[in-house]
Each structure stands twice: as C-alpha cells, then as structure tokens.
Amino acid sequence: MTSDTASDISPIIREKAPLILSEIQKAKSILLHCHPSPDPDSVGSALAMRFAIEQLGERGSGKVTIIAGDSAIPQAFMHFPGAADIVAKNFFELDLSGFDLFIVQDSSKAEMVSKLKPIEFPEHLKIIVIDHHNSNSGYGAINLVEPSYPATAQVLFDLFWEWKIKITPEIAANLFMGIYTDTGGFKYTGTTSRTFMIASALAAKAPDFPQLISAMENSITLQDLAFQGLALSSIESLFAGRFALSVVPFAKMQEKNIEDENASAGMISSILRRIGSFDIVGACIETEPNVIKFSFRSKDGNAYDVSKLAVALGGGGHKAAAGTTLNMPLEEAKKAVVAKAKELYNL
Ligand SMILES: [Mn+2]
CATH class of the missing domain: 3.10.310.30 (Diaminopimelate Epimerase; Chain A, domain 1)
Known part of the structure; x- marks a missing residue:
C-alpha cells in the first residue's frame, strides 16, 4: 500500500489506533475469541491480531490466547495460518483471573462472545471492541467500530498500518479470507476500490489465496x-x-x-x-x-x-x-x- 492509500484510512481508526496500542503494550495477558458460528472474518481477524501482537512483542506486549468460543472452528477454516493453536474452550470455561485485556472483534454485542448464558465481564478485564457492524452497541472501554468498512479484517489492515506492523504471509492470508468472505467475494455493498487495493496488497503476500478459497468453499458435506x-x-x-x-x-x-x-x-x-x-x-x-x-x-x-x-x-x-x-x-x-x-x- 502506498502512503497515498494510507491517507484514506478512516479517521476513527487513526484516532483509536494509539489508544489500543498502548493498552496492548500495558497488558500482561490478552484474550481473543471467535464468535458463535464463526465466519472467516471472525477467525481470520482473531488470528491476524494474534500475529500482530506477537510482532509488537519487542515493544512490550504480553502473550495471547485465542479461544474458539461457543462453536468448534469449522474444518473449512482449519488451514488458516495459526488456526491449529486456537484453544477449544468457550468463555465460561476460562479462568479469567489470568487475563487483563480482552479484544473482542467482529461482535456487535457482548452476546457474540457467548450465547450460553448472560455475559458479565469482570472488573479487572479491560474490554476493547473492534468491529464493523453498524448495530454495535459500543460495550467496550475502547470501541473502534467502523461500519463503512465491509469486514473487521479491513479495519485491522488499517490499524496494523497505523501500528507499523509488517504484513507477513500469515497475517495476509487471514485478513484476505476475512475480507473475501464478508464482501461475498468482493460484491456486497461496502466493497470499495480501497477494498481491492488492500486485497491486492494482501494477495501479494499470500499468493496462494485461490487455494485458500478453494479449500474453504469446496468443503461442504x-x-x-x-x-x-x-x-x-x-x-x-x-x-x-x-x-x-x-x-x-x-x-x-x-x-x-x-x-x-x-x-x-x-x-x-x-x-x-x-x-x-x-x-x-x-x-x-x-x-x-x-x-x-x-x-x-x-x-x-x-x-x-x-x-x-x-x-x-x-x-x-x-x-x-x-x-x-x-x-x-x-x-x-x-x-x-x-x-x-x-x-x-x-x-
Ligand atoms: Mn465481519
């Protein structure tokens, strides 16, 4: 992506990027999740965020756990880079005392963390919401919600640009799959020329995207x-x-x-x-x-x-x-x- 394209980054992402970065740098142990009946935007965004936080490691980040949440990760997404490390637990099976930051992504409300019973986040757990659903109620201490973006993965691409994250093949594959799926293969409203520019930058780093798409789509039973x-x-x-x-x-x-x-x-x-x-x-x-x-x-x-x-x-x-x-x-x-x-x- 050129610096010219970067100048189109949504103002809300520019505004929240340093605040979220500072919370990640302060945190000792960070939780990420996949929402019930996870889609590639949920799984890909969780995995990409984990890789990004690991890169920030030198700048003082903690360690990251991704839980699958209420549903098992569908076999069709298990080839996303990093998917094998997702922990098969729901929110209520966790000992939350070990975590101080929960970045809740692609989830318009707390119920999208778990539908098993009503969620109450403990006091010590800071909640950061990153999403693109226009119905998002803003239930975090920091809320980065950009409804004009077609995927949470596209929000993350810009956020990572602001954080100067290097887009590795692992990050690229996960963000690509999130954007590809949430735009219905680049055809839903919300897909813009910028979506294609970002997809192009990601495809350059993950040139095996046709295989990734095929393995996901041609897997129904x-x-x-x-x-x-x-x-x-x-x-x-x-x-x-x-x-x-x-x-x-x-x-x-x-x-x-x-x-x-x-x-x-x-x-x-x-x-x-x-x-x-x-x-x-x-x-x-x-x-x-x-x-x-x-x-x-x-x-x-x-x-x-x-x-x-x-x-x-x-x-x-x-x-x-x-x-x-x-x-x-x-x-x-x-x-x-x-x-x-x-x-x-x-x-
Ligand atoms: Mn989404």
Whole structure:
C-alpha cells in the first residue's frame, strides 16, 4: 500500500489506533475469541491480531490466547495460518483471573462472545471492541467500530498500518479470507476500490489465496446439502411476493437427520436474495426445539435495512445481512418477525 492509500484510512481508526496500542503494550495477558458460528472474518481477524501482537512483542506486549468460543472452528477454516493453536474452550470455561485485556472483534454485542448464558465481564478485564457492524452497541472501554468498512479484517489492515506492523504471509492470508468472505467475494455493498487495493496488497503476500478459497468453499458435506435441499423446498412467499421466508421446523430437521452444524441460515437467505422479485428474504430455522435462528437479507440495504429488523428482535448485523435467534415456539417466532417486518418496511 502506498502512503497515498494510507491517507484514506478512516479517521476513527487513526484516532483509536494509539489508544489500543498502548493498552496492548500495558497488558500482561490478552484474550481473543471467535464468535458463535464463526465466519472467516471472525477467525481470520482473531488470528491476524494474534500475529500482530506477537510482532509488537519487542515493544512490550504480553502473550495471547485465542479461544474458539461457543462453536468448534469449522474444518473449512482449519488451514488458516495459526488456526491449529486456537484453544477449544468457550468463555465460561476460562479462568479469567489470568487475563487483563480482552479484544473482542467482529461482535456487535457482548452476546457474540457467548450465547450460553448472560455475559458479565469482570472488573479487572479491560474490554476493547473492534468491529464493523453498524448495530454495535459500543460495550467496550475502547470501541473502534467502523461500519463503512465491509469486514473487521479491513479495519485491522488499517490499524496494523497505523501500528507499523509488517504484513507477513500469515497475517495476509487471514485478513484476505476475512475480507473475501464478508464482501461475498468482493460484491456486497461496502466493497470499495480501497477494498481491492488492500486485497491486492494482501494477495501479494499470500499468493496462494485461490487455494485458500478453494479449500474453504469446496468443503461442504452431504448433510449440508441435504439441509439446503430441505430449506429451499420450504419457501413461503409473503406480502404479495415481496418477502420470501424459508421455514424449517425441528421435526423436519430430525426426519432428515440434520444437525445444527449443517444448518446455516445465512447460506439459505443468501441464496434466496438471488431471486429478483423479493425485496426482503429470510431463513427461519428451528435448530433445536423452540430455538429459532433467523437470517435476513435484502438487495438494497438502504431501502430495506434488515439490521433494523434483527436489532428489533434482539439480534444484529448489517444493512443488507443480519440475523437473530428467538427462543420460543416456531409459529410465534415467525409471527413476531412478520409483524415487525410489516411495521418497518411498510409491506
Ligand atoms: Mn465481519
């Protein structure tokens, strides 16, 4: 990246970079996590941050632990550099007395640290939030939230520039995968010419990116596909064909022997978005009895900001891609979503 490109770094990143650096330098032991149902932006950002902090080591940093969090790291991400060192623990399985700093990344609210029970951060643990979700509530002592960036990994690229981190092949591969995935392969709103410039700089350091992408994308299982078949044959068209909702009850999941880990609601809503005629689409998946996972998508996040729908129902996300989980019977959850969508979007 040239110094010219660097001058486009978001002012909030410039402002927070020295504050975050100073906390890292003061810290003795630093915690990083992956959010529930982790995506490559979560895993890649955690790994890249760990490598960056290790580089800062000479400048007085402590040691870093990354926990997998609520979910196991999907096999499809295990080839990301450093992934083998992620500790298979959730937040509540940790002895927090050993940590003094927790950098919570790609997580719009504390619940994205763990959904197992309500989170309360102990007094001695400093929380720094680094994120790009516009629904982020700013629950840290320092909050670096830049919603105009399409990925947390892109926030980190600029942050690392400010910290004068050398972009190694390991850092490059992890940031590339985060940006690639959160932009839907450089096609979602939020992708800019700068995203390509950054991707280009990363690709130069991680020229094996086609193999990294292939190993991640061409790794679905027969059960994943069975779930997609089920969800795609269960589509309801609402509000005179403006809102499509795929609805899968738990009984159907059991009938087809589909596990929670095979049931990606986001995958289904992303496919539904490709149908030209719908303004809003969603997936409504009962992964366990009375646990309903929703994923929402729209083609035009300004006209149909689905993060509003998700936030109104206790979730979060982006304007064109968001989600929530409701703990109630399926029909009740569906009704709540349909009523809120009607109210918000004038359907
Ligand atoms: Mn992200």
